[in-house]
Amino acid sequence: MTRARDRRRYARAISALASDGPRCPRRRGERVVTFRATGPWTLERVRGMNVKEITRWLREDDDARLDELWREADDVRRRSVGDAVHLRGLIEFSNHCGRLCLYCGLRVENRAIDRYRMSADEVLDCARQAVEFGYGTVVLQSGEDLGTTREWLVDVVRRMKAETPLAVTLSVGERSLDDLRAWRAAGADRYLLRFETSNRTLFERIHPPRDGRPSDRPAMLRQLRDLGYEVGSGVMIGIPGQTYADLARDLEWFAELDLDMIGVGPFLPHPATPLGAAAAPASVVASAPGGRRGTSAGSSATASPAGGRRYGPVVPPTSEDPPPPAATSGQVPNTELMTYKVIALARLLCPLANIPSTTALATVNRAEGRELGLRRGANVVMPNLTPAVYRRQYEIYPAKACISEEADACHHCLTQRIAALGRSVGSGRGDSLNRLRCPAGARIAREATP
Ligand code: SF4
Numbered sequence: 401m402t403r404a405r406d407r408r409r410y411a412r413a414i415s416a417l418a419s420d421g422p423r424c425p426r427r428r429g430e431r432v433v434t435f436r437a438t439g440p441w442t443l444e445r446v447r448g449m450n451v452k453e454i455t456r457w458l459r460e461d462d463d464a465r466l467d468e469l470w471r472e473a474d475d476v477r478r479r480s481v482g483d484a485v486h487l488r489g490l491i492e493f494s495n496h497c498g499r500l501c502l503y504c505g506l507r508v509e510n511r512a513i514d515r516y517r518m519s520a521d522e523v524l525d526c527a528r529q530a531v532e533f534g535y536g537t538v539v540l541q542s543g544e545d546l547g548t549t550r551e552w553l554v555d556v557v558r559r560m561k562a563e564t565p566l567a568v569t570l571s572v573g574e575r576s577l578d579d580l581r582a583w584r585a586a587g588a589d590r591y592l593l594r595f596e597t598s599n600r601t602l603f604e605r606i607h608p609p610r611d612g613r614p615s616d617r618p619a620m621l622r623q624l625r626d627l628g629y630e631v632g633s634g635v636m637i638g639i640p641g642q643t644y645a646d647l648a649r650d651l652e653w654f655a656e657l658d659l660d661m662i663g664v665g666p667f668l669p670h671p672a673t674p675l676g677a678a679a680a681p682a683s684v685v686a687s688a689p690g691g692r693r694g695t696s697a698g699s700s701a702t703a704s705p706a707g708g709r710r711y712g713p714v715v716p717p718t719s720e721d722p723p724p725p726a727a728t729s730g731q732v733p734n735t736e737l738m739t740y741k742v743i744a745l746a747r748l749l750c751p752l753a754n755i756p757s758t759t760a761l762a763t764v765n766r767a768e769g770r771e772l773g774l775r776r777g778a779n780v781v782m783p784n785l786t787p788a789v790y791r792r793q794y795e796i797y798p799a800k801a802c803i804s805e806e807a808d809a810c811h812h813c814l815t816q817r818i819a820a821l822g823r824s825v826g827s828g829r830g831d832s833l834n835r836l837r838c839p840a841g842a843r844i845a846r847e848a849t850p
Pocket residue numbers: 497498499500501504505506507508542543544573695696697796
């Protein structure tokens with residue numbers, strides 16, 4: 401798939417990473433870059449696959465060639481992160497959101513859903529259930545809900561860390577540096593914030609700024625890293641107006657941001673949103689009480705002088721008109737197949753990242769979407785622990801899979817599916833090997849020195 405020499409280098413680098421143990425490969429004389437990398441470094445130089453090649457794979461239709469991609473991704477997955485599938489228990493603790501994302505069912509203007517916030521005790525009950533099921537991680541997810549105060553979440557995280565051995569991942573949108581710092585000090589281990597698309601113009605069209613406050617998710621991802629969180633991000637695939645070049649740049653960002661976790665899924669607009677209402681055939685997927693009353697969530701990429709990626713000034717959209725689709729030949733389809741391609745390429749570009757086979761995949765292919773994701777590079781699934789009474793109200797996109805199952809049904813279903821693949825359920829917290837092998841912010845360019 402790449403030039404033979406590049407392939408050999410890539411294989412050597414993967415083997416080194418897979419066999420080196422939890423030490424920074426800097427000691428092995430491999431090239432190391434820092435998260436705030438200085439100087440030019442490109443995928444072509446450090447990974448053996450350039451943006452042109454990524455784009456070619458994204459456009460690939462030949463079944464035999466795609467089988468080659470799936471095999472390669474699965475092989476790299478096995479050699480870099482192993483056969484274990486890690487389970488992350490998802491707790492959707494609030495569906496309040498103050499934002500207006502043009503595709504999301506939780507947007508503040510959607511008055512058709514009942515809003516909820518779970519109590520701290522309810523969240524803790526879900527965490528205890530996670531321990532009973534043998535999960536090593538819980539993901540606390542909500543809309544961008546400022547009603548979830550810093551103090552409330554500090555209390556929940558502290559109690560969880562005191563009572564359980566769980567790793568705690570937060571996915572609560574864009575929050576202040578003080579909030580992020582307080583939650584990290586309380587014990588939160590990881591943070592998920594999708595940048596959604598590297599096309600800044602497109603990001604701004606579909607994510608109106610909140611209170612005129614500009615979004616700079618790459619900068620926030622760097623802050624999270626500096627605070628000591630394991631950092632996860634990801635994108636939507638097939639946003640109207642998203643081109644193949646955009647998506648190839650998204651993949652490039654995954655590598656440049658040196659993500660510990662990468663979550664991707666097809667663009668699935670909720671019908672009660674401007675983009676859902678305007679959904680054109682071209683953007684249709686191919687296959688497919690007691691609480692406190694009251695994802696989270698992208699741009700022509702701009703290379704910063706420091707080698708990272710930054711957004712420029714935000715230009716608020718003037719309307720909620722959906723962005724026009726890209727020219728037919730350039731528009732990325734929001735299909736299941738394209739999602740598998742992105743998962744597989746993400747695995748090749750970021751061998752040590754934790755990559756989930758997402759609920760969105762299970763939504764577009766209930767029979768085997770999750771399994772195919774796991775066979776094409778993914779190593780994580782996220783069983784839902786949210787009580788069913790709330791789960792139905794957490795409808796970011798329509799017809800979400802597993803919306804009415806109770807937690808134990810999700811648990812048994814997923815563990816059986818993993819066993820049927822001949823894979824094992826991971827034990828322990830499933831910490832990022834990317835982080836474990838290179839602590840203290842030193843980031844690895846996965847190429848042996850020529
Ligand atoms: S994508 Fe996230 S921030 Fe945007 S409306 Fe939905 S929950 Fe809120």
